[in-house]
Each structure stands twice: as C-alpha cells, then as structure tokens.
Amino acid sequence: MSEHKLTISLLQMDIALGEPEANFAKLSQMMEEAVGSDPKPDVIVFPEMWNTGYALDRIRDIADRNGERTAQFISGFCRKHGVNVVAGSVAELDDERVRNTIYAFDREGNRTAEYSKIHLFRLMDEEKYLHAGDRLGLLDVDGVPSGMMICYDIRFPELTRKLALGGAKLLFVPAEWPHPRLHHWRTLLTARAIENQMYVVACNRVGTSGTTSFFGHSMVIDPWGEIIAEGDESERILKAEIDLSVVDKVRSTIPVFADRRPELY
Numbered sequence: 221m222s223e224h225k226l227t228i229s230l231l232q233m234d235i236a237l238g239e240p241e242a243n244f245a246k247l248s249q250m251m252e253e254a255v256g257s258d259p260k261p262d263v264i265v266f267p268e269m270w271n272t273g274y275a276l277d278r279i280r281d282i283a284d285r286n287g288e289r290t291a292q293f294i295s296g297f298c299r300k301h302g303v304n305v306v307a308g309s310v311a312e313l314d315d316e317r318v319r320n321t322i323y324a325f326d327r328e329g330n331r332t333a334e335y336s337k338i339h340l341f342r343l344m345d346e347e348k349y350l351h352a353g354d355r356l357g358l359l360d361v362d363g364v365p366s367g368m369m370i371c372y373d374i375r376f377p378e379l380t381r382k383l384a385l386g387g388a389k390l391l392f393v394p395a396e397w398p399h400p401r402l403h404h405w406r407t408l409l410t411a412r413a414i415e416n417q418m419y420v421v422a423c424n425r426v427g428t429s430g431t432t433s434f435f436g437h438s439m440v441i442d443p444w445g446e447i448i449a450e451g452d453e454s455e456r457i458l459k460a461e462i463d464l465s466v467v468d469k470v471r472s473t474i475p476v477f478a479d480r481r482p483e484l485y
C-alpha cells in the first residue's frame with residue numbers, strides 16, 4: 221500500500237454576477253496567492269460557474285465560447301507553476317448551447333478532462349437556460365483516479381457510486397450552494413465520502429447574488445467521513461493534505477465494495 225499524498229487548495233471566492241472580467245481578475249489573484257504559499261499545492265480547485273455566476277438571463281452573451289478563454293488562462297498558469305487545476309466550472313457556449321462545465325488541466329497545462337453538470341437545478345431555473353451534460357466525469361490527477369460532479373449532483377448517490385465503481389478515490393465538487401441548506405451540504409458530502417470510502421473535495425463560493433447568499437464552508441472530507449478542512453463564510457483559500465493510502469485502508473477495513481449485492485438492488 222504505497223503512500224501517495226496530495227496538497228489541495230480550494231479557492232473559496234466571491235463571484236461578481238455577470239462580470240467575467242472581474243471574476244477572471246479575482247481568480248488570477250487567488251491563484252497566484254495559492255501557488256505562492258508553502259507548501260505549494262499539487263491541485264487547485266475553483267467553485268461552480270466562477271466566470272459568470274448565475275446571470276442566467278444573459279448567459280449566452282457572457283458564457284465562454286468553447287471554453288477557450290478559460291483554457292488559455294489556466295493552461296499557461298499550470299505550465300508555469302507545474303500545478304494541476306480543476307477549474308471549477310464555467311458557463312461555456314458551443315455553437316448553440318450553454319453548459320455548466322468543469323475543465324481539468326495537468327501540470328503541463330494539458331486539458332485532460334471535462335464534465336458538464338448532468339442534473340440541472342430547477343430551483344435556480346438552470347433547466348431553462350442550460351443544457352445538461354450526458355457523460356460521467358472521470359479523470360486522473362497525478363496518477364490518482366478521480367471523479368468530478370457539480371453542486372446539485374451530490375443529491376444523486378448513484379452518480380458518486382458509479383464514479384467509485386469506475387475507480388475514483390477522490391471526488392471534486394465545485395458548487396454554488398446557498399443558504400439555508402448548509403445542513404444538506406455538510407450531510408450529503410459527508411455521506412458521499414463515507415458510503416464510497418473516498419476523499420471528497422468540495423469548493424463552494426461565498427457572497428451574495430440578488431437575494432441569494434452563499435455560505436462557503438468548502439470542505440475536504442476523508443474516506444472515514446472525518447472533515448479535515450472546512451471554510452467559514454469568508455472569501456479565502458482553504459488548504460489540506462490528503463493521503464490516498466487511507467482510501468485503501470478504509471476499503472479493506474470495511475469491505476463495502478466486495479459486500480455489495482447489486483443483483484438485489
């Protein structure tokens with residue numbers, strides 16, 4: 221059982237509604253701060269829809285066309301600093317459709333994976349403006365099989381289980397999860413970690429958009445369900461070291477995956 225550790229920085233940022241310029245500038249500052257810290261992170265994670273926020277009524281005008289601006293912005297940074305980035309999610313427009321998409325980049329700046337949110341959140345009218353993804357989000361981070369999902373997706377345990385069965389030991393969850401559902405956020409993330417015996421790294425935004433306020437509380441949870449880092453409601457960078465050998469230890473202590481009875485359910 222080899223020890224494999226990763227240091228992860230979560231950029232728990234405020235997001236200016238419908239203002240990509242301001243958001244790119246803010247993110248750039250926070251990314252520089254993250255790589256300037258000691259120890260330098262192996263992976264940096266951003267929140268959901270950090271380029272635009274939920275400016276859905278004008279999302280087609282401000283979404284990133286084919287994710288090109290995001291790729292240009294992040295790729296050079298990864299190469300320069302030798303860091304992996306799970307670039308939260310951005311509103312991204314192809315020829316016709318806007319999707320809520322995570323792009324992931326490796327230390328050489330290659331775009332290695334992408335995932336578009338598959339469960340659109342009706343309470344925030346996402347289904348009226350966004351197009352749902354239709355593929356799972358699996359990726360490799362420095363040799364660690366990992367999964368990606370976005371915000372509301374954590375309410376669907378089948379999705380996390382599928383990623384775990386696909387090999388994921390680490391789950392990234394960018395989010396814009398608002399008050400008053402802090403209890404749901406903490407409980408669901410913790411349950412996903414315990415039932416799948418995996419690390420969960422969830423990066424939520426802070427600040428207010430219109431009447432909706434976002435509580436942060438970004439979290440890193442270990443495969444035993446212990447919260448090893450949790451943010452408060454302020455804009456900040458949260459940092460944690462994870463040890464992937466713990467996944468194997470927990471999975472061999474309580475062999476949930478071997479004990480499943482999928483033929484019955």
Ligand SMILES: O=C(O)CCC(=O)C(=O)O
Pocket residue numbers: 341344370371372373375396397398401404
């Ligand atoms: O499920 C929830 O309570 C929040 C989900 C959400 O805000 C989102 O998916 O953007």
